[in-house]
Amino acid sequence: MSDFTSWWSEETGAQELNGDIRSPASGPSRRALLKAGVAAAAVAPFLMRVDDAIAQGITPKRGGTLTSLLTPEPPVLMIGVNAQGPTLTVVSKIFQPLFTYSPTLDFVPVLAKSWTISDDKKVYTFRLQENVKFHDGQPMTADDVIFSAMKFWMTLSLRARIVFARIEKAEATDPYTVVITLKESYAPFMYGFGGTGFTIVPKHLYDVADLRNNPNNAKPVGTGPFKLVEWQRGSFIRLRRNEDYWKPNQPYLDEIVYRIVPDSQSRAVALQSGQVQLAGGNDIEPFDLPRFQAQSNLSVTLKGWEYYGPLAWIDINKRVKPLDDVRVRRAMSMALDRNFILQKLWFNSGKVATGPMCETTKFYDATVKLPPFDIAAANKLLDEAGHKADGSGIRFTIRHMPLPYGEVWTRLSEYFRASMQKIGINVTMDTTDAGGHTARMAKWDYETSINYIYQVGDANIGLEQYFTSENIRNVAFNNVGGYSNPRVDELLAKSRYATDPAERQKLLSEFQRIAVDDMPYLFLIQMSFPTYTTKRLNNVITTAMGISGDFDDVFLA
C-alpha cells in the first residue's frame, strides 16, 4: 500500500521502513518451525492437488490458453524489483520459491524437496530438487539459492532484509543442499523465506552490481512453469508453457494471457461474456460481486488471501485529545457496526474483524472478542469519561482523513462519520490524495484515518511495526499513532524469539487481548479480494498465495 496502484504488496510496511533494519542483534533467540510444516516437508506432497482433482473424477487435461485480466499494469515484470500485487500475479508463474504456504499457512515444498531444522532452531538445511533448470537451460543449484537470498533479495527487498539479516551464514554443502545458519533463533523465519517473498533467481544472470537496471529484468529467466514471451505495453502479457519444466507433464496450460483493460466496466463485461476465464484482485469492483455470484458459469471464491491477510482498521493518532483516552476509543469502536460495513460496503467479501489479527494468521486467538456494537453503551462510556454533550448534542469534534484508494474507502469514511455522529462525536473530513495521505501519516499530521495492513502469515512480520514503541517514528506504515505499551513491546519481542509454538501462542494471545483492550486501532474487517473463474478452469486457488501461485497444475477441463 505504498502507492496508489498497489493494492497488495509484499513490501507493505517494510517498504516504508526506509532502510532501517530492526537491530538483528537484539537479544539471543531460538526459533520453532511449526510441527505441521515439518510434517509437510517429510511427505513432500507435490501432486496432492492434482491427485485431489483426479479423486473428484476430473482428469487434468493438457492444452488451452487461459486469458485473464491484470489491473493495473505492472511497471516491470521482475520479482524483487517490484513487489506490487499485479507484478506478483505474473512473475509468480516465472519464478518459484523454495516452498509456499497452504491455506492453513503450513509449508508446501516447491524447489526444496525437504528440509530439516536443528533442535536449537538455528540451522535450516534445505534439500533441493535436482532436475530443475532455468528457462535458459542452466541447472538450478544451491549456489543460486544462496545468491538469491544473500545478494538479490538482501539488496532489493527491505522486508526480506529484515528477515535475512538474521542469517549468519548460508553455505552449500553439496550442489543440492543449502544450510542456513541464523545468528539466533527467529520465530517468523519461515514466513519470510517462502512464497512470493523469496524466489530463486539465476546467479549467472544476476551477479551484477546494478540489480534494478539489469538488462535481464526485461526478459525474466526463472524456473517456473511459464516463460514470458511477449509484453505489449498497455495491451497484454503473454506467458508460454515451459517445455522443460521440472515436474513431468506439467504445466497443463499452453499459454496464459493477461489482458490489460483500464476500464472497470469493460473488465466486467469481458468476464461476463467469457472472454476472460479468470479475474481477481483489483479487476472487478466489489459492487459487481453479487451479480457475478449469481452467474451460473462462474465460480467465485474468497480463498487465496490467507497469506497476505489484509485487515482494515481506523488508525488513531493517540497524541490528540481526547483520542488518547482508551474509553473514548472503546466507545468509538462500539459505535461501529462491522456487519453493516462488511455487508453493505464490501458485499460480504471478507469477515468482520475480531481483533488485530486475521483468522488465517498464525496464532490467531478466537477467544479474543471486540466489545459488541452498542450505541447506548458507547454513549454511556463517553459520559463516564467526562465528555458531556453540548446543546446540539456534540461532545467534541475530530478530524478524519479518508483513504484515497477508491470509492469503497470513501463510503467507509462517510459511514464512520455518521456512526460517530450517533454518539455525539462530530467528524470533519480532511481529504487528500494518495501521496498526501502517506506523507501526512508519516508526519503524524492526522487525527483519524483508515489503513489496511497485510499480515503475511506471522504477527512478528506483518503487525509488529504497528504496535511496538520502537516503531513510533516519522515513517508511514508504522506505529505513527504513537501507541506505546511496555507489555506489548515485551510480548512481541519475546514472541520474535520463542521456539515453542505453545509459548508463542500464549504470548500472542495476550498481545491480542491487550490490543483489543487498549484499542489503539479500531479493527474493522478481514478483507478478501474475490477471485472469479469460469467453471471449466480448475485448481486456480490451491495455496495461500491465491492467484499469485505458480499455476503449474491449473487446467481447462
Place this chain on the structure above:
Amino acid sequence: MKSFVRRFPRMAIGSAIILAVIAMAATAPIFFPFSPWDMRGSPFEPPGSPDFLLGSDALGRDIAAGIAHGAWVSLMIGGISTMASLGIGVSLGALAGYVGGRVDDAVMRFAEFFQTIPSFLLAILLVAIFRPSIFSIIAAIALVSWPPVARVVRAEFLSLRKREFVQAAEVLGVSHMRVVWQTLLPNALPPVIVLGSLMVANAVLTESALSFLGLGDANWMSWGFLVGSGRSVIRIGWWISVLPGVAIFITVLGLNLLGEGLQTWLNPRLSKRDMP
C-alpha cells in the same frame, strides 16, 4: 403579470424553476431537520418506500434530504463563485477597455492564458492542489470562469468609449472613476447580467462534476456527490444517481432559460421580435 409571462415565457419558466429550487434549499432544514449524511434506515430502499420518498442510498441515507440540502450547496457555490468571477472579470475587462494600449494587451494576454487551458481541467488541478474544500472549489470555479466576462466588458467599454455621451463627460472634466462607474458600467451591464446567469449554471455543473470525481468538499452534501456515489451501484439502485441528476438538469435548464429570457428582456430589439 400575465402579459409578462406571455411576452417572456422562457424567463417566466426559468424564474419559476429557480425560485422553486431556492425555496427547496431554504425549506430543507424544515422538511428534513437532520443531516443529509445521517443513515436513517435500510440501504437501497426504492423511491416511494414508506421511510424514503425518493429512496435511500448505499448507506441508508435519504436521497430526498440529500437533494434538498444539496440544492443549497449547489446554489451557494454557483452564486458565490459567479459573483467572484464577475468581480474579477468586470474589473479587468473595464481596466483593459478603458485604459487600452499596453494595459489592454497585458490583461488580454493574461485572460488568453486562462482561456487556452481547458477550464474544467484547470479547475480539477486547482482543487486538487489546494485540497478539496468548499473554498477551494469556489475559488477554482471563479478563477477559470472570469475571462469571458473580461472580454465582454472590454468589448462594451471599447465601443462605448467612442460614443458622444462618454466623450461629453470626459470633456466636462468628470474623473476617470466617475466616467467608469456612472457612465460606462451601467451601459455595459446588460450583457454581463445575461452572462452571469449562464455562469451560475456552468458553476453548478462544474461543482457537480468535481464532486462526481470525488473532488468535492466531503463535509457538504452536493448533487454531484450523490450522482458520483450512486454510479457504482447503479445496477442495484438507479435512483441514487438518476434523481440528483434530474435535479441538476432541471436547475441548469432553469438557469439557461432565465439567462435567455433576460437577454430578450434587456435587449429591446430582441424582445420586440419575441412579442406575439
